[in-house]
Amino acid sequence: MATLRVAVYPHAMxxxxxxxxxxxxxGALSDRGHEVVVVGEPGPLVERVRAMGLEHIAINARRHRPSPVVARRLQDLSRRRGLHVLHGYEWPPALEAAAASAMPGSSAVAVCxxxxxxVAPFLPASMPLVVGTEAIQAHAAARRPGPVWLIEPPVDVAANAPGYPVADFVARFGLNDGGLANPVNIVMVTRLATELKLEGxxxxxDAVELLADLPIRLxxxxxxxxxxxxxERAAKVNASVGRRAVVLTGELFDPRSAYGSADIMLGMGGSALRAIAFGRPLVVQGERGFWRLLTPESxxxxxxxxWYGLGDGGDGAQLLTGILRPLVGDPTRRAELGAFGRRLAVERFSLQSAAALQEQIYLTAIEQRRVAGAHRARVVWEGLRSASGLVKHEVRERVKRLNGKAARDDFNAAHLAQVSIETTSGGRLQTPSAPGSD
Incomplete structure (x- = not known):
C-alpha cells in the first residue's frame, strides 16, 4: 500500500x-507507515503529539472559527507537501478543510x-463523514448524500489497562490522609465546562453528601x-460530612493514574471508554438527571x-446515590462489571482496529474524488450552501447571547442523543429531539 500524507486537525489541543x-x-496511522502531521493551536496535547514523533503545525489560538486564514494555510500546506487528506475533527476544522480542499492547487480530499x-446541518453534503455512534450514523445517512462511516471512539487498550501504577498519584494528592481506612474511590475525569458536564x-x-455514611471519596x-x-460545592460538602470526601486534582496531562486509582468510574464519551479499558465499573453520566450503570443488560x-443519556429532569444526585450505594458495598459485583467492561473495550474499541478502518476511509475518499473529478459546479454549490448555513447559525447564536442565553461551547453538544433513542432515567423513558428541531 502506498504511503498516505495526512494532516489531522483537531478542534482544540x-x-x-x-x-x-x-x-x-x-499516532496509530503513523505506526501503520503513513506520513501524518497534526495541525492545531498551542495547548497541552502538543507535547503528546511530539512524544509520538509527529510534527505539530501551529495555528493561532485567537482566531475566528471557522477561519478563512486557516483554510488558506491548509490549502498551502496541501499544495507544498502533496497531501492526500485534510482531516478536520468537529465542524469548524471540517469547514476549513473543505474550503482548503476546494481551492485551486490543493491535492487533498477533505474528511470530517x-x-x-x-452533525452540523451546513457541512458540505458530499464530504466523507465519520461519526461515533450507530444512531448518529443512521440519522446522518438519511439526511445527506455523502458517505457516513462509523468509528466508535477508540481506546489504546495497551496503554490504558488494569495495573497502572498509582502510588505517586495517591501521595501527590494525599489520598491516604482522608480519615478512611479502606476508602472506595469514585473517580471522574472530565472537563469542568458549564455546558454538558457541570450538571453531572x-x-x-451532592451524592457524596447523601452517602456520607459510606467510606467513599470522590x-x-x-x-x-x-x-x-x-x-465551592466540594468545599461545602466536605464541611458538611466533616472530612475530605471530595478531592479536586486539576487537569493532569496524563490522567491514567486517576483512572487506575478508581474503584468506580463516572463518565461519558471517551472518558467512559477509557474507564472500561482500565477494568473499572462504570456509571454513565448524561444530562437532565441521567445516570445509568453499565451492565450486560444496559x-x-x-x-x-x-456513552451518554438524557434523563427526565429528575434529581440526578438521588438517582446516582441509588446506583452507588449497593455497588460500594459489593466488591464482587464491582469486579464482575469491571471485567465485563475490559472485555468490551478490547473486543470492540481497540485503537488499532480503528486506525485500520480510518485508513480505509481515506483510501475510499481519495478514490471517489479521483473518479468523480472536479465537479466544480457541485463544489461551488455546496460551498455557498455551507456558507449560508454557517451565517444563519452565527446569527442565531448572537441573538441568544443578546437575550442573555449562554452560548454552548461546542455546537455539536446542542442536541445529544439522537432521534428514536430510548433513554432511561428514574424508570421513565423519553425520545429526545432530533438535531435542528428547535
Whole structure:
C-alpha cells in the first residue's frame, strides 16, 4: 500500500475526548507507515503529539472559527507537501478543510469526524463523514448524500489497562490522609465546562453528601471555566460530612493514574471508554438527571446511542446515590462489571482496529474524488450552501447571547442523543429531539 500524507486537525489541543481521539488515531496511522502531521493551536496535547514523533503545525489560538486564514494555510500546506487528506475533527476544522480542499492547487480530499452527538446541518453534503455512534450514523445517512462511516471512539487498550501504577498519584494528592481506612474511590475525569458536564459533576458531589455514611471519596480530575463553581460545592460538602470526601486534582496531562486509582468510574464519551479499558465499573453520566450503570443488560443501549443519556429532569444526585450505594458495598459485583467492561473495550474499541478502518476511509475518499473529478459546479454549490448555513447559525447564536442565553461551547453538544433513542432515567423513558428541531 502506498504511503498516505495526512494532516489531522483537531478542534482544540486541550485534554478532551474528541481531540484525544484525533491525536491517538494520528499516532496509530503513523505506526501503520503513513506520513501524518497534526495541525492545531498551542495547548497541552502538543507535547503528546511530539512524544509520538509527529510534527505539530501551529495555528493561532485567537482566531475566528471557522477561519478563512486557516483554510488558506491548509490549502498551502496541501499544495507544498502533496497531501492526500485534510482531516478536520468537529465542524469548524471540517469547514476549513473543505474550503482548503476546494481551492485551486490543493491535492487533498477533505474528511470530517464528528465525535460529539449532533452533525452540523451546513457541512458540505458530499464530504466523507465519520461519526461515533450507530444512531448518529443512521440519522446522518438519511439526511445527506455523502458517505457516513462509523468509528466508535477508540481506546489504546495497551496503554490504558488494569495495573497502572498509582502510588505517586495517591501521595501527590494525599489520598491516604482522608480519615478512611479502606476508602472506595469514585473517580471522574472530565472537563469542568458549564455546558454538558457541570450538571453531572455537581450531582456527583451532592451524592457524596447523601452517602456520607459510606467510606467513599470522590476524585475529580480536570479543569475548565466552571472550576470555581465545582470547588465551592466540594468545599461545602466536605464541611458538611466533616472530612475530605471530595478531592479536586486539576487537569493532569496524563490522567491514567486517576483512572487506575478508581474503584468506580463516572463518565461519558471517551472518558467512559477509557474507564472500561482500565477494568473499572462504570456509571454513565448524561444530562437532565441521567445516570445509568453499565451492565450486560444496559450495554446495547450505549452501543446504539453513545456513552451518554438524557434523563427526565429528575434529581440526578438521588438517582446516582441509588446506583452507588449497593455497588460500594459489593466488591464482587464491582469486579464482575469491571471485567465485563475490559472485555468490551478490547473486543470492540481497540485503537488499532480503528486506525485500520480510518485508513480505509481515506483510501475510499481519495478514490471517489479521483473518479468523480472536479465537479466544480457541485463544489461551488455546496460551498455557498455551507456558507449560508454557517451565517444563519452565527446569527442565531448572537441573538441568544443578546437575550442573555449562554452560548454552548461546542455546537455539536446542542442536541445529544439522537432521534428514536430510548433513554432511561428514574424508570421513565423519553425520545429526545432530533438535531435542528428547535
Amino acid at each position: 486541550h485534554i478532551g475526548g474528541s481531540q484525544l481521539n484525533a491525536v491517538e488515531l494520528a 469526524t464528528i465525535m460529539s452527538m449532533a 459533576v455537581l450531582s456527583a458531589i 476524585i475529580i480530575t480536570g479543569d475548565g471555566v466552571a472550576r470555581a463553581t465545582v470547588e 450495554c446495547p443501549t450505549f452501543l446504539r446511542q453513545g
